[in-house]
Amino acid sequence: MFEVLGMSSPNVLKLVLMLEECGFDYRLRHVDVFAGQQFDPAFLAISPNNKVPVLIDQRGAEPFAVFESASALLYLSEASGLMMPADAHLRSRAMSWLMLQTASVGPMFGQYVHFFRYAPEDERGYGLRRYESEAVRILGVLERRLAESPNLAGEEYGLADVATLPWIRTADSIFPLFKREGAWNEFPALRRWFEAGLARPATGRAVAALDALLSDDVAAFGRADSDAIDRFCGRGRHDHSAKLSAATTA
Ligand SMILES: N[C@@H](CCC(=O)N[C@@H](CS)C(=O)NCC(=O)O)C(=O)O
Numbered sequence: 001m002f003e004v005l006g007m008s009s010p011n012v013l014k015l016v017l018m019l020e021e022c023g024f025d026y027r028l029r030h031v032d033v034f035a036g037q038q039f040d041p042a043f044l045a046i047s048p049n050n051k052v053p054v055l056i057d058q059r060g061a062e063p064f065a066v067f068e069s070a071s072a073l074l075y076l077s078e079a080s081g082l083m084m085p086a087d088a089h090l091r092s093r094a095m096s097w098l099m100l101q102t103a104s105v106g107p108m109f110g111q112y113v114h115f116f117r118y119a120p121e122d123e124r125g126y127g128l129r130r131y132e133s134e135a136v137r138i139l140g141v142l143e144r145r146l147a148e149s150p151n152l153a154g155e156e157y158g159l160a161d162v163a164t165l166p167w168i169r170t171a172d173s174i175f176p177l178f179k180r181e182g183a184w185n186e187f188p189a190l191r192r193w194f195e196a197g198l199a200r201p202a203t204g205r206a207v208a209a210l211d212a213l214l215s216d217d218v219a220a221f222g223r224a225d226s227d228a229i230d231r232f233c234g235r236g237r238h239d240h241s242a243k244l245s246a247a248t249t250a
Pocket residue numbers: 009010011012033038050051052053067068069070106110232
């Protein structure tokens with residue numbers, strides 16, 4: 001049995017997709033990031049970067065926790081022997097696309113979400129344009145790859161696809177850039193891959209399971225006051241750089 005600590009976000013969906021693809025038993029436990037539960041000492045002990053998801057392997061005598069979603073995907077791949085090619089070159093190719101997801105897709109798309117959803121209206125402009133530009137550039141990288149290959153690492157659907165699909169799902173459902181008429185027409189190969197990924201039975205089960213956390217997130221967001229949102233965004237009295245300058249001028 002595995003446990004996933006998380007919320008209804010794309011990084012959490014990665015793990016649920018992988019658990020479903022591998023056929024592992026698992027349960028989901030909600031973490032209220034708007035109430036700051038990711039900063040609790042007990043949570044930081046298993047996730048030092050105060051982020052969800054965390055994967056907990058309950059199969060041994062002692063539970064074993066894995067933080068960082070790509071690391072958890074690799075853990076599950078090793079535990080199952082699935083979703084990564086054995087051939088060294090194919091495996092390296094899969095790693096490259098997995099790393100591209102963790103280094104570029106997630107962080108750039110995530111910052112884009114931050115600016116259109118949380119940035120104050122009068123401070124939004126430059127950041128929004130910067131991350132929208134990056135998001136479109138990265139979508140183009142994925143488009144070019146998927147125009148020449150059925151899946152990111154090659155013929156087989158695998159870890160890099162599982163890592164990337166949740167962010168394309170988020171892009172499709174909430175990115176302002178995809179609200180523009182005909183935006184998807186720019187990415188036909190990406191769209192073909194995305195629709196094929198969504199049609200997988202494991203994806204259907206994973207999305208249904210993750211939806212169980214959506215109502216918890218909506219309720220958590222509804223309870224959050226402006227100070228709680230500031231803590232979530234690391235601004236206002238929760239601005240980490242302000243703490244640094246207070247320490248250095250003392
Ligand atoms: N690189 C991390 C990113 C995880 C991440 O950004 N998690 C978000 C939710 S999707 C989170 O925990 N946010 C709470 C916070 O930043 O305090 C991973 O892939 O696991």
